[in-house]
Amino acid sequence: MKNLKVLWTTMTLQMKNSFVRPMFRFCLLANPLVNTILLYEMFINSGQINFINYVILGAGLMGIWSCICFSSAGDINRERWYGTLSIIYTAPADFRLVIIGKILGNTILSLITFAVSFAAARLFFKGNFYAPQAYQFLISFISMILSFAVIAIFLAYLLTLSRKTTLYMNLIEYPVILVCGFVFPVDILPNWVQKISFSLPPTWAVKLLRMSVAGEVEASIFLDTFYKLVFITGIYVIIVILLYKIINKQVRKLGTLEMQ
């Protein structure tokens, strides 16, 4: 109960703090807007039916991912700048809980990107989003949120170890968009890249989402992808748990919690 409260207050604090940051607003509002335009213009002559669905999803996914890269992953660095990281770390409340709260807050807030790309497609191109299998779409969407949150926690932990967070968070944005097939199917990538793709939860989450808006999809294929997503995400959860143990030692051995 007391932990839930920590989680909840951290989430709300995070949303407040994130929303006032210009960079977050960019990722949240401007980014999906311009990406919707770009993707629309690139796909308009593709001859694909339903391409507007992929445009909206693609732009939304790119937006949510950039929110994760530049906020969730960078938040630890920001707390370091504020000088609050050491306070959070030494408080009796579990550091893990605070991080989870921050990331959940961000992830939920960043769902706005989908609303923006949807609205942009509607407004500029009179495009309409169409999800024939509403349930499948809902399941995919929720699993997407969860798997993105897990990978964000994974990144946040990794970046706790370094003072160069800003550098690394700039380095992961496009590679993941590319490798995980946010705007085109992973199948068109070379085989060795696909191996990387399959080891990342977003790949499966995105695949599931694209499937759910594609029209007729066999339930067995859908479920198969869903299980794969659960499995890979599960592995990341385990990694995250182990990672924390290492990090808890490392930060105090290397003294990376503070600016020096």
Added chain:
Amino acid sequence: MQNLIELKDLKREFVITKGWIKRKKEIVKAVDGISFEVKKGEIFGLLGQNGAGKTTIIKMLITLLAPSSGTCKVLGYNTYGEEKEFRDKINFIFGGEMGVYKRLSARDNLKYFANLYYMDEAKANKQIDKLLELVDLKNKADVLVETFSKGMVQRLQIARGLINDPEIIFMDEPTIGLDPLGAKILRNIIRKLKTDGKTIMLTTHYLYEADELCDRIAIINNGHLVALGTPQELRNIISGMNTIEIVLEKVTNETIDVIEKLESVRSVEKADTDKGIKLIIKYLEDADISGNILNSLSGLKILSFNQKELTLEDVYIKLVEASR
């Protein structure tokens, strides 16, 4: 009395990398074998130059850094490995204007940190009101911190550091950059905390502050402990001498002889100055000789009379220089 803080042969090293293309590694010994204890209810001062290792010691104590070797215990628990046992009983105040969320109000900041200490709401709200009053921010409680002045942010920091009503409070240069009024508020808070039975460890560059507040002081240089004791004991290490400076219109050698022969007087120097003749009299510290001196000067016109005590600053400078 109980030892709340215990350091034994504590060491902490940092690895520093230099250079851009070719990198060299260098090991810096920030803390190099320090031992001391802090008792319950004490105000304990850590003095030293920048880079002497004070902050590193505090960071190890507040569970932010792991020691490289040696013992580092707070409330009987190792600060590395058993930190869960006592994190709710300590807190810290760092100087400067870091450590608060600028885009939240003062009250929201305190609420959030209270939550991180698992305080229940009613108790937290009461404590927040009390602290806001204590640091004189009550009428700014609901204003965003980004509009605060430096001093106000620092006072909020103080409130934050006391949010969980800690038993031990660590302060790292808490008055740095504070205006005189703010510094005074903080010193009063520190005294009040002591009467409440709290234990305080603080670092400062202001020696008069340390002299005024601390029960005991440790002087640190290059990661080593140079001296440890009460402010008075530290003075005694350097010398047992006090000085009186008297400026007279004129003075005879006989008078000087008389003063020199007084008990406890060790030396008398005579110097001509613009204002008159200055006598510099050195005597044993505990003796009270000003009456006798005045007697022997009867009939002479005294322009000024100045009794100088050895300041902690003299002691500090001598000790640190000697340890180089």
Added chain:
Amino acid sequence: MKRFINQAWLSFKIRYAAISFEEFLLLESLYPLITLAFYCILAAYSFNTNNLAKWVVGNSFLLCTNICIFALGSAFDEERYTGRIRSIIISPVSKLLIVLEKGFFPAIISVITVFFGFMIGSLIFNVDFTSINLWLFLFVIIVGMFSMTGFSLFLSSFGLITDSMHFILNLVANILIIFSGANFPITQLPQTLQVISKIIPLTRSIESANMLFGGYDTYKFVWLLLEEMLVGIIFYVISYFVIKIAEKTAKKNATLELF
């Protein structure tokens, strides 16, 4: 001049001192290449084509945004954030000179990045560049980067008056991706939006670089390059005045300091 280069080198060092050489390589070469690859793959998929020459050219030109827009464009913003702007504003040196110094090495690196980005991109995506005049291509890049640095200089002056530079710079970077014609023909855009393409740098140099791959009209090629240079000059002139005005406004509105 010696002082200029010295200062330029120092500015460059300040920016990159925090990261090691390997990380510098990663940030300035591997990552831009991945970005380039992303847009090329996207184009291959959406336009259903194997001939990616246009996208390799366009996106290699866009590689300079990382250095121009983000490094040069944030010249003043960063100084402000770290509290050094006070000492810069009160120093007797012309502010324009400061930005030029900051931009000197980045401009050189931009040219190199774009050129090598193009070469490597071509190798990955099977673009045959043996038939084109590489010297001419390099010249187009230099013209493009001249115009880009002018534009980035113009952007950097906003750093004196607003605290939303991250927002502005990212938005501009995205605008370049859309409106420079690197990823889809500008003619696809509504007439009103095509105006944006006309006033930003890169549009013309990308078009002229693309011309090298087909038979081209020398007159039009030269004309495009002249226009591109003109765009650059205009931005240099505007930024000179904007920086002067911005400095004044910043002093009046007290936006110079972070707190």
